[in-house]
Amino acid sequence: MGGIAWGTHFVMTGADSYFRKLNNVWAAIREAFGLRLGTSIRPGIAPLWRGLALVAVLWGLTACGTATLQASTEYQTVTPSADGIGRVYLGREIAQTMGHQGAGWLDRPSRALQERPQIAIAALDLSPTDIVADIGAGTGYFARRIAPLVPQGKVLAVDIQPEMLAMLQAELEAKGIENVELVLGQPDRPNLPPGSIDLALMVDAYHEFANPREVMEGVVAALKPGGRVVLAEYKAENPLVMIKRLHKMSVAQVRREMAQVGLDWVKTDDSLPEQHLLFFQKSA
Numbered sequence: 001m002g003g004i005a006w007g008t009h010f011v012m013t014g015a016d017s018y019f020r021k022l023n024n025v026w027a028a029i030r031e032a033f034g035l036r037l038g039t040s041i042r043p044g045i046a047p048l049w050r051g052l053a054l055v056a057v058l059w060g061l062t063a064c065g066t067a068t069l070q071a072s073t074e075y076q077t078v079t080p081s082a083d084g085i086g087r088v089y090l091g092r093e094i095a096q097t098m099g100h101q102g103a104g105w106l107d108r109p110s111r112a113l114q115e116r117p118q119i120a121i122a123a124l125d126l127s128p129t130d131i132v133a134d135i136g137a138g139t140g141y142f143a144r145r146i147a148p149l150v151p152q153g154k155v156l157a158v159d160i161q162p163e164m165l166a167m168l169q170a171e172l173e174a175k176g177i178e179n180v181e182l183v184l185g186q187p188d189r190p191n192l193p194p195g196s197i198d199l200a201l202m203v204d205a206y207h208e209f210a211n212p213r214e215v216m217e218g219v220v221a222a223l224k225p226g227g228r229v230v231l232a233e234y235k236a237e238n239p240l241v242m243i244k245r246l247h248k249m250s251v252a253q254v255r256r257e258m259a260q261v262g263l264d265w266v267k268t269d270d271s272l273p274e275q276h277l278l279f280f281q282k283s284a
């Protein structure tokens with residue numbers, strides 16, 4: 001397993017640096033093709049077609065980054081990317097785990113407006129008795145918001161970092177939430193009892209599981225027959241979602257990986273601004 005990275009998923013460098021990088025890409029394209037199409041890209045003044053060309057280039061670069069990796073069901077080792085651990089599963093390099101030092105990013109005030117988590121929670125269509133496992137719960141941003149919706153059930157908040165669980169415990173005590181249980185997982189197993197959960201939720205987490213197949217086998221075993229799995233992952237298909245490449249996933253990739261553990265795809269909900277919500281089910 002690669003190290004746990006400090007910092008956030010966000011493309012860190014801010015607008016200036018981002019547009020500087022775009023200019024570099026643009027300059028390289030102009031040089032390569034001998035184009036004389038203006039001198040720089042700046043937000044707000046670039047003609048539409050130039051913007052479209054850049055989006056196409058960025059999309060192409062993202063696609064190229066993954067196309068060269070072999071889509072093998074065995075884990076493979078490659079030279080780690082800047083935000084990766086050098087371990088490849090089904091053609092996808094696994095992202096570095098977000099360290100607990102960056103936990104403040106998970107609870108940033110702007111998150112509600114940026115990601116619309118309430119839309120995601122409503123889409124889960126929870127029953128009051130549901131047992132929900134929030135796997136890769138972090139500080140429990142979702143676990144804490146789901147708990148009141150399952151008053152006769154509970155939330156099992158699973159994470160591999162005890163520091164994350166300690167932060168969640170403090171929040172639970174401060175808010176008097178009593179139906180969230182903390183579970184210390186391991187990189188290759190969620191440590192959930194077999195046949196015990198109605199829903200496994202993974203928000204912005206699955207892409208950084210160092211052993212995704214083993215964790216998902218554990219999740220499938222922990223689901224009741226007919227139980228559901230929901231993943232929220234930043235949209236890899238959209239270059240305008242400003243999240244590091246390996247912390248995003250395409251719909252096709254998520255479906256490919258869930259199929260490996262025998263989960264049936266139910267639907268993809270794309271109503272969130274930045275994330276796909278993918279719904280799967282264990283056979284009844």
Ligand SMILES: C[S@@+](CC[C@H](N)C(=O)[O-])C[C@H]1O[C@@H](n2cnc3c(N)ncnc32)[C@H](O)[C@@H]1O
Pocket residue numbers: 097098106135136137138139140141142158159160161164185186187188189190202203204205208209210211215
């Ligand atoms: C980016 S955070 C997301 C936290 C939370 N879901 C949220 O949206 O606020 C990803 C979390 O997944 C956890 N994680 C990584 N690998 C894991 C694994 N194999 N099992 C459980 N949690 C894991 C990390 O420790 C981290 O807290």
